[in-house]
Amino acid sequence: MSATYATKLLLAFRSGDTCAMPGCNCKLTPDSDSGYPINVGEAAHIAGEHNGDGKKKRSARYDPSMTDEQRNHYNNLIYLCSTCHTTIDAIPHGENAYPVERLHKIKAKHEEKVRQAMLDAFADVGFPELEEATRWATTIQPSVVTTDYSLLGLDDKIKKNDLDDDARGVIAMGLGVASEVSRYIESVAQTDAEFPERLKAGFLEEYWCLKKEGIKGGDLFELMCRFAQRGFTRQAQRSAGLAVLIHLFETCEVFEK
Amino acid sequence: MIHSVSANQPSFHTVNFTTGLNVILAERSEASTEKDTRNGLGKSTLIEIIDFCLGSRARKGKGLVIEPLEQWAFTLELTLGGNRVKVTRAVTEHNRIVVEGSTKGWIEQPDRDVKSGEMIYTVERWRKILGWALFSIPMSTGSVKYKPSFRSLVSYMVRRGPSAYLSPFQHTARQQTWDVQLHTAYLLGMNWEYPSRLKSLKDREEGVKAIETAIKTGAMEGAIGTVGELETQRIQLEQQTTSAKQALDTFKVHPQYESVQQDADRFTQEIHDLANRNVTYRRRLSRYQESIKEEKPPAGMSLERLYEESGLLFPDAVKRSLDDVRVFHQRVVSNRRDFLETEITRIQKVISEREEQIKELTDQRAEVLEVLQTHGALQEITKLQERYVELRGSLDRVQTRLREMKNLTATKREVKAAKAELVQTAEQDHEQRVGVWSEAVRLFNEHSQALYKSPGRLVIDVGEKGYEYQVEIERSGSEGIGKMKIFCFDLAVLQVQMQIPHGIDFLIHDTLMYDSVDGRQRALAFERAHEVTTSLGGQYICTINSDMVPIEDFSKGFDFQQHVQLTLSDATPSDSLLGIHFERPGK
Numbered sequence: 001m002s003a004t005y006a007t008k009l010l011l012a013f014r015s016g017d018t019c020a021m022p023g024c025n026c027k028l029t030p031d032s033d034s035g036y037p038i039n040v041g042e043a044a045h046i047a048g049e050h051n052g053d054g055k056k057k058r059s060a061r062y063d064p065s066m067t068d069e070q071r072n073h074y075n076n077l078i079y080l081c082s083t084c085h086t087t088i089d090a091i092p093h094g095e096n097a098y099p100v101e102r103l104h105k106i107k108a109k110h111e112e113k114v115r116q117a118m119l120d121a122f123a124d125v126g127f128p129e130l131e132e133a134t135r136w137a138t139t140i141q142p143s144v145v146t147t148d149y150s151l152l153g154l155d156d157k158i159k160k161n162d163l164d165d166d167a168r169g170v171i172a173m174g175l176g177v178a179s180e181v182s183r184y185i186e187s188v189a190q191t192d193a194e195f196p197e198r199l200k201a202g203f204l205e206e207y208w209c210l211k212k213e214g215i216k217g218g219d220l221f222e223l224m225c226r227f228a229q230r231g232f233t234r235q236a237q238r239s240a241g242l243a244v245l246i247h248l249f250e251t252c253e254v255f256e257k
Numbered sequence: 258m259i260h261s262v263s264a265n266q267p268s269f270h271t272v273n274f275t276t277g278l279n280v281i282l283a284e285r286s287e288a289s290t291e292k293d294t295r296n297g298l299g300k301s302t303l304i305e306i307i308d309f310c311l312g313s314r315a316r317k318g319k320g321l322v323i324e325p326l327e328q329w330a331f332t333l334e335l336t337l338g339g340n341r342v343k344v345t346r347a348v349t350e351h352n353r354i355v356v357e358g359s360t361k362g363w364i365e366q367p368d369r370d371v372k373s374g375e376m377i378y379t380v381e382r383w384r385k386i387l388g389w390a391l392f393s394i395p396m397s398t399g400s401v402k403y404k405p406s407f408r409s410l411v412s413y414m415v416r417r418g419p420s421a422y423l424s425p426f427q428h429t430a431r432q433q434t435w436d437v438q439l440h441t442a443y444l445l446g447m448n449w450e451y452p453s454r455l456k457s458l459k460d461r462e463e464g465v466k467a468i469e470t471a472i473k474t475g476a477m478e479g480a481i482g483t484v485g486e487l488e489t490q491r492i493q494l495e496q497q498t499t500s501a502k503q504a505l506d507t508f509k510v511h512p513q514y515e516s517v518q519q520d521a522d523r524f525t526q527e528i529h530d531l532a533n534r535n536v537t538y539r540r541r542l543s544r545y546q547e548s549i550k551e552e553k554p555p556a557g558m559s560l561e562r563l564y565e566e567s568g569l570l571f572p573d574a575v576k577r578s579l580d581d582v583r584v585f586h587q588r589v590v591s592n593r594r595d596f597l598e599t600e601i602t603r604i605q606k607v608i609s610e611r612e613e614q615i616k617e618l619t620d621q622r623a624e625v626l627e628v629l630q631t632h633g634a635l636q637e638i639t640k641l642q643e644r645y646v647e648l649r650g651s652l653d654r655v656q657t658r659l660r661e662m663k664n665l666t667a668t669k670r671e672v673k674a675a676k677a678e679l680v681q682t683a684e685q686d687h688e689q690r691v692g693v694w695s696e697a698v699r700l701f702n703e704h705s706q707a708l709y710k711s712p713g714r715l716v717i718d719v720g721e722k723g724y725e726y727q728v729e730i731e732r733s734g735s736e737g738i739g740k741m742k743i744f745c746f747d748l749a750v751l752q753v754q755m756q757i758p759h760g761i762d763f764l765i766h767d768t769l770m771y772d773s774v775d776g777r778q779r780a781l782a783f784e785r786a787h788e789v790t791t792s793l794g795g796q797y798i799c800t801i802n803s804d805m806v807p808i809e810d811f812s813k814g815f816d817f818q819q820h821v822q823l824t825l826s827d828a829t830p831s832d833s834l835l836g837i838h839f840e841r842p843g844k
Contacts (some may be wrong), residue, residue, distance in 0.1 A: 116537060123544065149585040154596035172600045173541065175593050176548040251589055 003072045006215050006223060008043045013226035015079035016114035016238075017041065020107055021088075026081040027233060037231035043077040044085045046103045060088065060095035061103075078107040115166070121239035122173045129240035130184045133232065134199060142194040143201035152257045154250065161255050162217040170225065174246025181247040200253045203227070203245065207254050224254070258762055258796060260334040260341070262306055268836025270823055272303065274796055278787035278820040281800040283768070285827060298825040299834025300800035301417070304765055306331045307798075308415050310344055312384040312408065315351040322348055325839035338363050338390040338759070344383075354383040364389050364396050384408060392443070393759040402460075403435055403453040405443045413444060413750065415765045416743075422769045425746035426726050435459075438723045444750045445717070446693040446757070451683040452723045458679065462672050465665055487659045494652040501645040508641060514634035517625055524622035531611045531618070538611075542604050545597045680721055687719045693753075700752050704745035705730045708781050709738070713745060737774040744770060744782055748789055748797075755793045763796040771805055780810035783817065 003011075012028065019026040019041065028041030048059025049071055063071075070076060080088070088098040152160070154175075158168055188195045206227045210220055229241035248254040263271040272281065283298045305313075305320055310333035315322045321329070330347035342358035355375045356367050363386060367376035378386060388394035388407030412421070412428035420430040426441045438452035511517060633641075687694075698715045705713025713730035728742045747764055754760035764786075771779050786797035803824075811817055823834075830838035 119537075119541065149581045151585060151588045151592065154592050155599065168600075169541075172545060172597065175597055176544050178593060179548075179551065179590075250593060 002049075003043045003074075003077055006210075006213060006219065007072070007074050007077065008039075009223055009226055010074060010219055011043050011077055011079045012039055012041055013222055014111045014114060015041070016117065016235075017233075018079075018110075018114070019081040019084055020079050020110035021081070021084040022106060022110075024081060024084055026084075028079070028081060029231060029233070031231070040081070041079050042082055042085045044080045044088065045071060046076045046078055046107070047071060047100055048089075058091070060091055060098075061100050063100075078103055117235050118239055118242070119169065119173045121235040122177055122243065124236040125177045125180060125240045125243050127180075127184050127187075129234075129236045130181060130244065132237050133229070133240035134188075134195075134244055137195065137199045137202050140198040140202040140205075142197035143204060150257070151252055157249070157252070157255065157257060160257070161221065163221050164218045167218050167221045170221075170242065171246055171249065174243050175250065177243045178247050178250055181243050185247070199244065200248060203248055203254045221255075258336040258794075259307065259798070260336070261332075262303060262310075263332045263334070264306075264835070265330040265332070265345075265347075266328065266835070266837075268831065270299075270825070270834055270836060272823045274798060274822060276794055276796055277791040278783060279796060279798045280783075280817070280821045281798075282803050282806070282821045282824045283800065283826075284803045284824055297833060297838070298827055300768055300802075300825065302834050303800065304415060304417055304767055307333060307765065308411075308417060309351075310346050310354075311387060311411055311415065312354070312380050314408070315380075322351060323839075323841065325837075326835075329835075338386070352380050354378045354380060387411070390759055391761040392754075393757060401450075401453055403439060403456045405440060405449055409436060409440045410443060411761070413440065413747065414761050414763065416747075416767065416770075418767075419769060422740060422743060422767075425728055425743045435723070437726075441726055442724055444754065445697045446753055447690060447717070447724070448683065448686050451679065451686065451719075454679055455676070455683075455723045458672050458676050461668060462676075465669050465672070468661065468665055484659065484662050487655055487662065491652065491655045491659060494648060494655060498645070498648045498652050501641065501648050505638070505641050505645055508638050509632045510635055510638055511628060511632035512635065514629070514632060514637075517628050517632075521622055521625045521629060524618050524625065528615055528618050528622065531615050535608050535611050535615075538604055538608050542601060542608070545601050545604070549594055549597050549601075676721065680719070683719050683723075687717075696756075697749050697753050700749035701728065701745050704748050704785060705741075707785050708741055708745065708778050713742070715746065715749070737778065740770055740772070740774050741778055741782065744786075748786060751795060751797075752789060752793065755795050762794065763798060764790075766797075766799040768799070768801045768805065770799065771801055776807035776810045779805065780807040780812070780815075783820075784812055784815050787815075787820065 015028075017027060017029040017039075019028060029037040029039055032038045045059065046061065047066055048062035050056040050059040051062055051064065052058025066076075086094075088094045088103065154171070158171065163171075185196050185199070203224070207220075207224060210223050215223060224245055225242055228245040229238035232238045232241060245254070258276070259274050261271060261273045263269065281300060281303055283300050302321075309315070309321055310331055313320075321331075326348045328348075330345050332343050332345040334341070334343045336342075338360075339362050340359045342356050342360065345355040345357070347353065355377050357376070360366055360376070365378075365382060365386060367378050369375070370377050384407045385394075385396060388405075388410070389396060392405065392407060392410045394405050394407060394410075409428070409432075416422060416428055418429075421428045423430060426437050435452050435456035439449050439456075442452060443449040694717055698717070701715040702712045705711070709730055711731040713728060716725075716727040716729070718725040718727075728746060730738055730742055730745075744766070747766070751761070751764045755762055771782075774782070783799075786799075789795075790797045806817060808817070825834055826832035830836065
């Protein structure tokens, strides 16, 4: 048993698709020849996975008091490149150099840094970034035109979708550029009338897909965030993707209303 | 006066002695060769027995203290300190001297053995009694280190073994200079304290030299320098010690110093975290505020006007739908504004809460820092104490060394001065006692003249090295004359001693005394010894081999045979002194 795909995606998102090891900075979603980004990061166990009884050797930092569920939980995983993963799991030197507490600290610090960078990058979101962040929508079949103009207050919507304060912060920052996003979508719609519907269709498809997997609440929100910024390496593009998502959230096109 | 020598074994040949000359004759049987004869007869053993009873040192496996004689005990009957007593010393229990007869008037009385009822002295006490009775050595000579010892004195009067017959002034070749000077002076009635004090001064001199050598060769531990260098070191150490003491005195221990320190670190960290978070929050806040300001009503739905301007009819249904859209957009914007305003309020609240927290933490940290500044950890005071003790130790060492160095110079000067003074005193003293020692010189001259018809000289000098003794007899140089110097000296000493109360009254010589001495001188020596001792009431005891008796050379009317107290022979073991045959270890 290992971590679920969703857990891994969440980990990749929160780590900014970058190796968490200080000083490594390795990008973990390089583009493939096909043009699609490929995830090469590894969800490394902080406290080891194997006790050494079976065919596999004992894992570094194995803690017999933990359950397998705890071992594969988001909280026990850290997003690393394969080199750093090998390094921390080497017995005995890697294990000694990287005890559990140290890895927890590294992870927390890295995630906080990524989050901060993401929030800061909203300031840089402009039409060029939005253009790049929405280019994918050109290949999507448009959805049915909505005539439902019902709207939910933002706080109510946050509550209804069971979002936490972290998500709230992202939404607030995204709202800061929401008018920019509206203007951009309007301007594209003048030449491509179906563009808003295609954009919406793309997000909805992913949204229902994730929902079907049973993901909900903050995790669902964050995975949608990751979807919004997939494959982008520049932080401004990534935040532009998020801004689009939050625009759709605001206008109740995606998420529960 | 020795009256007799006996033993507890019937085979022993008891010997009786009288005043004057007493001879123990050793006869050689026809069959025996020169070499293996006489040694086993007991001449030397007799002298050994007398010495044994006079408290000689008993060493297991040596002399009489050997396995074949385990059962033996020897008895000396002698007049001592006014009493005629019998003293017995057994081979096995050789630390025990049994005294029979009155010990009235003796300075120390024997102990009564509870079991046997015998009166006994330990050897050590016995030597004291003998020292007092035979040489007038006071019972207590105070704390003087070098003083006359009975055993050394008596060894001149009972000379044993070849090395006792090398010089008049030595009873053994191993005798140290001070020992020779002191005991010879004592025997001749001179001031023995002079060599004693001289030796003590020499000891101090040597001590100083040893320290000096140690300093030069670096054998002494610790830093060694000149007095000046040490003074500098001392001043430095004193300053360091004083400041260490001060630090120690003013040190306040906080029992939880380390946890307080950790608290301070934690406060600092928390304050930093809070401040950092507030910076990002303020940044966010200003962004929210800006976006609210920028928020304008959605771009006018100019479609309606567009239609009007182009003269086209705007359908009602479309118009209603457009109204919906307009309302929708207005609501979106107002929702956004509401949300952001709430968010701004919330963030402002968080920021001010954090500032409050920062203030609180800063105050707490200040308190903790105050504690840290005025207190120290327990380990620190221990370290401080260790350092202080170490400094004190170093200071003590340097001070001691300084004292030593200063003392050294002072001691050197002092010893030199004391020596000069002592020599001067000794010289004066020597002048004043001229009457005493010139008597010895006179007697020595008389004896040498009697033996060689030419005067001999006993020279006693006082100098920086102490007393220097020399004896001269003209025509000297041959071994025989060398031996007779000893004879003359010993006889003179006996005479001097017999003139003082509690002076020794016997002189014992081994047959070694007469080796290579001319027959004529041998005869004269026996006659002289007899004449002198008889006139004073003393005794001269000697052992001699029968073939060395100068029958031809004796004066008319001197009956040598009359003085022979015992004749020993090697014909059968029973003719020997102990009357048994026994093997000496190592022989």
